[in-house]
Amino acid sequence: DQQVKQNSPSLSVQEGRISILNCDYTNSMFDYFLWYKKYPAEGPTFLISISSIKDKNEDGRFTVFLNKSAKHLSLHIVPSQTGDSAVYFCAACARDYGQNFVFGPGTRLSVLP
């Protein structure tokens, strides 16, 4: 059973609009979350993180929101750019698991010109 879920396999958004990518998790021990972006034929690259002591973290056009009670986080990209088209992975880890992150299946974002 997947502990980290990204229920939308794909998402299309118009350039300049907001992209919202969602992630749900089942393990209440998870206390640190990351988003990675992956272009074809490249490895994933770190985008933004959030600790469970926060409910929001912002970095430029990227904001991650965490709702611990709902075990849900979301990544907002505003404004979306065509270069944001990629697969986005949500990842989570728990202190007891050391450095091992559990990844979601990914959401393919297409930003249309």
Add this chain to the structure above:
Amino acid sequence: DVKVTQSSRYLVKRTGEKVFLECVQDMDHENMFWYRQDPGLGLRLIYFSYDVKMKEKGDIPEGYSVSREKKERFSLILESASTNQTSMYLCASTKSRGRRVGYTFGSGTRLTVV
């Protein structure tokens, strides 16, 4: 910049062959990981290592083994390749256990087993 280098971008191997996937990192990272990426399944952890000569099974170790003889190098071995091991393989590293930093990934090796 930290660099994680995977020796091959694309590999085609025959069923039953022994396959070696090599990964080298150049920033003295203690922790190294092997994942495979499949559509709809995301990244699944095969094996990881927190130190030289140390290895731990991940979520899907069956059919794989690993070797970490030197700190900078972590090899994934497919003992007898099968078609269901056709996948994108990603190596990652990170500095030290307990620190909440993300992984640095290599560019991946796309393996096709025919």
